[in-house]
Amino acid sequence: MHDDRGNAETFEALAMPLLAPLYNFAHWLAGNRDEAEDLVQETYVKALKGFGSFTPGTNFRAWMYRILRNTFLTSRTGLKATVSLDDEENPVTQPAADDDPESLLFARADQEEIRRALEQLPVVHREIILLCDVEEMSYKEIAELAGIPIGTVMSRLSRARSSMRSLLRTKLQGARQ
C-alpha cells in the first residue's frame, strides 16, 4: 500500500494551511481555547482517518469545516447551544424608520463592539455569519456543509444579521444617551 504515505502527504499539504482559519472558527463556536483546541485536534484526526473517503477535486475546505461542525455539535457545548434552535419562520424585523441610518451607526462601531455582539448571538446565528462573512463561503457551500436547504441558509442568515444589527443598535444608541 505505497499510497498511504502519499495520501498522508497530500492530506498534510491540504490540511495544514487550514489550521488557522479552522481554529479561529472553532474558538468562535466553542468560546474558549481548550475546547477550540480539542475540536480542531479531533477534526484533524477524524479527517486524516477518513481521508480515503474524500473525493479528490471536491471541496476539501468545506469537507474539513463540516467535520469540525459535526464534532462541535456532538460536544457538550454544542449540544447545549443547539437545543433551542430558533424557529426559522419568524419574519425578520426591519428597523424602525426614525432610527439612525445604519451606515452612520455602524461607522461608529469599533472592532470590540462588533466582537461582543457576535459573541452574544446564538451559536447558529454566529456560525452562519462566520461562514458567510468571514470564511466567504457561498450559500451553496454553507447549505451542503450544514446539511440544510439554501432557502434555510438565506432565512437564517437574514435573521442572524437582523439580530446582530439590533444588538449593535442597542449598544451604540445606548452608549450615546
Added chain:
Amino acid sequence: MTCEWRDKIGAYLDNELSEADDLAMSRHLRTCQDCAMAALGSRKLKVSIKRAASGRFVPSPEFRSRIGKAVAPRSRSLPSWLPGFALAATAIIVVAVGLGLLLRPRQHDVLVEITDLHVSTLASANPVDVISTDRHTVKPWFQGKLPFTFDLPELQNSEFHLIGGRMAYVAQGPGAQLLFGVRKHQISAFVFQERESFARLGAAPKTSQNLAFNLETWTDRGLRYVVISDASAADVLALAKLLRSAE
C-alpha cells in the same frame, strides 16, 4: 412600508443574486434612496464583521506543532539518532502494519470509527446525554435530532438494562448511540441510516471482532445497526437479537 427590494440586499452584497437580478438591483439602488442607505449599512456591517472576526483567535505555536505531528506522514517523525537495530525493528513493524493495511478490507474503516466511539464513551465521565433506564424516555429524546426513528426492546425479563443514549456521528452522518449494561460490562448499540459507507458490511447479520471487541451488525428497514462490547460474543448476540425483535 418597506421596498420589495429590501429583502434581497443581503444576497446582493453576498454576490448571490442571479445575473439579471444583480443588474436590476444595481439599477434600483441608483434610484431608491432608502435601499441605497440600507445597502450601505449592510455592506459596512459585513466588512466590519470580517475585519473584527477573522484571525481573531490564533493557534499557539505549541498547538500548531502538535497538529503538525499528528498529521505528518509516519517516517518523517523518526529521530535521526535512532540506532540501526531500532530502525530495523521499526522497518519490520512498518512492513507488518503495511501488510495489515493491505490485507484489511475497507469496511473496517467504519468499524474502527465505531469502535473508537464506543471506547471513548466508556472512558467518558458523562457517557450519555439522556440518562434513563426507560426506553420510553430514551427513544423520544432522539426525536427531532435524527431524520429517522427506531424501536427499543422490552428488557424486563433479560439480563440487560438500558443506561441511556447520545448522538453519534460516523462517516459524517448522524445516528443514535444507545448504551446498555450487562453485569459489569457495557454495550453500545449504534443505529444509523444505511448509507454507502456501511454497504460493505453486508445486510445479513454478521459477527466479527475488532481489537478484541465483539461486534454484531445488520440492516433492517433501511437502518444499519452495530452492537459492540467487550462483553462476551454470546451477550452481544443476545442483545442484537433483542434489538432485532423490538417493535
